Amino acid sequence: MGLRVAVLLLLVFLLFHVIIETPARTAGRTFKTAACLQLGCRALPASFLSSYGVDLGFISQKHAFKSQFSPVRFHSDQLKSVYSPPLSSIPQARAALNSAISKQQQLQQHRILHRASRSTMTKTALVILANGAEDIEFASPVDVLRRAGVKVVVASLGEGLIVKTAQGLRIEGDMPLEDVSPDAHYDVIVLPGGLKGAENCRDSAHLASLLKQQHAAGRWIAAICASPALVLTHHGLLENINSVAYPSFMSHIKHKGEGRVCVDKHYITSIGPGSAMEFSLEIVKRLCGEAKYEELRKGLCVV
Incomplete structure (x- = not known):
């Protein structure tokens, strides 16, 4: 009985505190993957607790569990900042990141062309x-x-x-x-x-x-x-x-x-x-x- 209570307490802890951090090596794809992993980590203990008759209604109300999870933090080498959007804003986040990368690539191309034009002036x-x-x-x-x-x-x-x-x-x-x-x-x-x-x-x-x-x-x-x-x-x-x-x-x-x-x-x-x-x-x-x-x-x- 004591072991069962300990397992239940561990699952409750995971439900509240799982946060996944990962470098944004593949931009939007990594962000989406991290969000899905966090969803899975929280859904598993929630399902297990429900099977034991634990009422999760208070969790849903207090933490808006059904609509918004805690932020997934990823560290972008491109943006030099920590971006922490809600799960519902993944498409917007990916679009913003792609835009930033595109601008960086355009700037690099401009520098290359500028150097070439100077050498052939x-x-x-x-x-x-x-x-x-x-x-x-x-x-x-x-x-x-x-x-x-x-x-x-x-x-x-x-x-x-x-x-x-x-x-x-x-x-x-x-x-x-x-x-x-x-x-x-x-x-x-x-x-x-x-x-x-x-x-x-x-x-x-x-x-x-x-x-x-x-x-x-x-x-x-x-x-x-x-x-x-x-x-x-x-x-x-x-x-x-x-x-x-x-x-x-x-x-x-x-x-x-x-x-x-x-x-x-x-x-x-x-x-x-x-x-x-x-x-x-x-x-x-x-x-x-x-x-x-x-x-x-x-x-x-x-x-």
């Missing part, structure tokens, strides 16, 4: 076109950079968009240099040479400001022929930078580099018209990588 170049610019030193970088897929903007330095080159060609730029915003971001600023062209670039206060901002940001500056000496040196941009220029202007260069094309830090300099293609390809290499450089070098028959 189109490079940009600002090429300065001044009256008296050396024709081949202007045309070569514009041509080669566009072949590489770089977005090239030609900024005219003068009274209007149309500029007269050293060899008398009349070329129309994309925009006046004065309209280039100081806040504009270009991966490289290119300065063609030519004596008169370099002098006009040297005397432009707006261009000097753009170059100094480009220098401060550590972005590429490329100059050829007389421009390294007359423009970059004049504005104090080649301090502690090795560079080259047209042979008759090398006396202006404090830190003399070597070769037909010289790369030091974020500067690319070159000697003159005959090195214009090498100069242009070097810019491509620095902006677009070795593979694109080799592709264009072979396609353009540059030895």
